Amino acid sequence: MDFSSFLTSLGTSFIIFIVLMLLFAWISTRQGNAVVYYPNRILKGLEPWEGGSRTRNPFAWIREALSSSEQNVISMSGIDTAVYFVFLSTVLGILVLSGIVLLPALLPVAATDDGVKKHSKTASNVTFSDLDKLSMANIEEKSPRLWAFVITTYWVSVVTYFLSWKAYKHVSALRANALMSPEVKPEQFAVLVRDLPDVTQGQTRKEQVDSYFKSLYAETFYRSMVVTNNKEVDKIWGELEGYKKKLAHAEAIYAESQKKGSSAGTRPTNKTGFLGLCGKKVDSIEYYTEKINELTQKLEAEQKVTLREKQQRSALVFFTSRVTAASAAQSLHAQMVDRWTVTEAPEPRQLVWSNLSIKFFERIIRQYIIYIVVFLTIVFFMIPIGFISALTTLANLKKYLPFLKPIVKLDAIRTVLEAYLPQLALIIFLALLPKFLLFLSKTEGIPSGSHVVRAASGKYFYFTVFNVFIGVTVGATLFSTFKSIEKDPNSIFDLLAKSLPGSATFFLTFVALKFFVGYGLELSRIVPLIIYHLKRKYLCKTEAELKEAWFPGDLGYATRFPGDMLILTIVLCYSVIAPVIIPFGVLYFALGWLILRNQALKVYVPAYESYGKMWPHMHTRVIGALLLYQATMLGYFGVMKFYYTPILIPLPILSLIFAYVCRQKFYKAFSHTALEVACQELKETPQMEQIFKSYIPPSLCSEKQEDEQFEDALSQASRTGSFV
16 A cells, blocks of 8 residues: 555545534434433433533533543443443553654664665565654664664563553452442352252252251351243243234324324234235234233143243352352362352353253363364464455456456556555454354353353454454565565565564544544444434334334443453554554554443444453453563564574563563452452442342243242242251
C-alpha cells in the first residue's frame, strides 16, 4: 500500500466516524429511539436523558462519560464492566507512556538514516513505502543507532510491568469490596457439588447429599438441591413459552382490529403446518389456547418424572453462613479426587445445567479434545487467512484474476480497493468464528456462563494472534517470496523479518478502520436501530415483543476483549519497529474508553456478574502480548546483525518471573473467596428459602406445584437444619 492509499483509507474512515457521530447526536434525542440508546437507564427506572431534558447539548454524552466515576459504572453495569475499564485504562497508560518516549526518540533516528535505499537494492522481492522511512526498516544493519531501539524496548517492558501490577492490585480491591458487600447474594450461600458417588441400597440421592454435608457442617447446613436432567422438561417449557407469546401476539392483533374496524373485529388465523406456510387453517387464539392447555398438563407430568427419575450425580448445597460456603468451596472433601468435588456456585442465571452432571475424568478428556480441536482450527484457519492476505493485494488480484485488470486500473477504484479490501476481508472472515468457539468452550463441561465466556475469549485471543498477526505478516510476502524460499529455505527468516516493517502499513490501516468505523458504528447503533424499527412496524404487537426487539444484551466480552488484545499485540510488537503506530493505538483505546463508557452507562445490560474473575485472564494475555513483542524484537535485532542483541535476552525471563509473582500473589483471591472477605456482616438476615428457590430452573417452577413435589430431588431439611 502506497502513502496516498494509506491517507485515503485514514481520511475516509475519519469522515465516516464524524458522520456516524453526528448522526448519533441527532437521532439519539428522538423520543421513539430512547429504547435503543438508553435501555440500561430505562430498565433501571431512570430518565433516558440525564436531567430529563431532550433539548440538551447533543454532545453532552462526552462530558457525562468523562465525568463518570468508577462507582457509576459499577452501579449501572457491575464489577465486570468496571474491571474491563481498568483494562482499557491500563493499556491506554502503557501506550501513552511508551509513546512519550518512543516517538521523539526513535522517529528522528529512523528518518535520518538511509537503510531503505540499500534494502531496496539487496531485497528486490520486498517492497517499501514512504512510511518505512520512519521505521527500523530505514536503519542500516549493525548500525550503532540500534542502541536507541534497544533502550526503548526495555522502556516499553518496564512501563507494562508497572501499570499491570498497579491494575492487578486495584482490581483485587474492587473484587474484595464487592464480595464484602452487606447485600445478600444467593451465590455466596451455595456451593456446587459434582462427582457424587453411587448411593447405597435403600438410600435416595437427596438423603446421601444431606447426610454427608450435615455430618461435616452440622450448624450451618441448610438444605440441598439435587441436579436433574432437564433436557425434556426444558424442551416442553420452551414450547409452552413460545405458544404463550404467540397467543399474546394474536390477542393483540385481534384487539387492534376491534379498534380499527367493527366491534367484532377480525380474529387472526394461521396454518398448523411447517413454519405456518401449509396445513390446516385455524383460529389462532383458540389454537394457541388449546396448545397451551395441552402443554401445561404435559409439563406438569414431565416435571414430576424429572424430579423423581432423572436425578444426576451433582447437587447444589446451601448454607446459612457465607463463610461456611466459602470455606467448603476451597476444601478437599474426599480422599479420591473424582468424588465429592466442591466448588463455588455461580449465580443462578449463569448455571449451565447440562454440564453439571459430566464426570470428573470425562471433563478432563473433553478439555484435551477441545484443545486439540482449537489447535487444528488455528493451524488450518491460518491457511485461508494467509491466502486472503496474499490474494487481496492489488498485484496478486491482477495476476491471478486477470479479468479484474480494467477495473483495478481506474485510479479511484484502485485507491479504494488498496485502502480497504484486505482489512475488510479479514474483519468479515473473523466474524464467522466466535459462535464456534463459544460452542467448543461449553462442550468442555464448564458449569457457568461467565467461565464459558472466559474460555472462549482465551481461544479467540490465541486464534487472532496466530492467524491475524502472524498469518498476515507471512501472507503479505507469501506469493512474492515463494520462489526465493524454494531456492534457499534458510532465507525465510531473513525475508519475514525484513517484511515486518512493510506489514506495519497494513496494520496501521486495520487499527484505524477498527477504531473509526468500528467505534462509529458502536456509538451510532445504526444496525440495532434499523432492526428495532423494522420489528416494531411489522412484527411486534405486545410490550414483551417490543422489549425483546430493543433489549441490547451485554458488552460481549467473548469477542470484544480478544479484539482489543489483538490491537494491543499489534501495537506493542510494532511500537519500536514502527513507532508511528503508537498514536493509532492510543486513539483506538481512548475512543474505546470514551464510547464504551457511554454504552456501559446507558446501553448494555450485564448478562452475569463474576466479580472480576476475567481479570487474571486479561492480565495473562497482556503479558503474553508482551512476551511476543520481546521475542519479535529479539528476532528482528538478530536479523539486523546487531552484535549486542543478547542484551535483550533477560526481558522474556523477567516477563515470566513477573507473571509468576503476580499469579502467586493475586490469583487465589480470584479463584476462591477469601474468608476474611466472606466474614463481613450482612445488612439483613438472609432469606434462605428465597435463596434456595432462586436456583430452581424456570422449567421446574410451577404455580400449582408445592414444595412437597420436590421431595425426591430436593433436600427436606427444615429451616433450623434438622431433617423432616
